[in-house]
Amino acid sequence: MSDQRRVVVASPRTHRARRLGDTGSERSWSLAHDLDEQTELGAVYVRTLIRAQLRAALATLTVVAVVIIGLPLLLVLLPALGRSRMHGIPVSWLGLALCIQPIWIAAAARHLRQAERIERDFARLVDRS
Template identity: 85%
Template sequence: MSELRRVVVSSPRTHRARMAAQRSWSLAHDLDEQTELGAVYVRTLIRAQLRAALATLTVVAVVIVGLPLLLVLVPAVSRSRVYGIPVTWLALALCIQPIWIAAAARHLRQAERIERDFARLVDRS
């Protein structure tokens, strides 16, 4: 008995179809093409950045409003002195500045982490 040989008949377009199937979905493509899905991811990134900014703003606002409020509610604090230096000056020099630096450093770390996570998500897709 003779051996039967299989023959594969295919269309010239079959190669393109396989290539398209092999290409995976790309978030970077959606972002570049400004598709609806890409817009959703960008809005998510912007909202995450906004939340981080609002958290930093809250810390700054509490300090800015808190110190004058403390001085109004407790007038003895504004009149007291340590080694001849008003306590309010010491509070501004020794307490407020480190809070600004800490808030700025925390915000910077959060913003970088958000961007790094987004970039990782784009690269992974």
């Protein structure tokens, strides 16, 4: 007969998971410890953080790409807009100067807020454990 050990599988947020060690002895569970020791659980949390940051970056990239592709596409679809002028300045230039820059600034500010929120949530999770 083989010597099999019993394994307890529990969520890291439960009391039992925090108190029960590998051998059943009492220990305090810490996510910071798992991150420092580069355990599999720590790696899962880090991958989750990276995925959240990637989703935020891809959302910002999508907004920027739509704007970058949208303006030339608009000028191709509406050639009269490309030829029109306002106070001697081409409307397309005014669009670049007055419309595009605020969109860049808003996208950058939104992305920064999202990235900081994601990192704050992760830091709270590490501190709470």
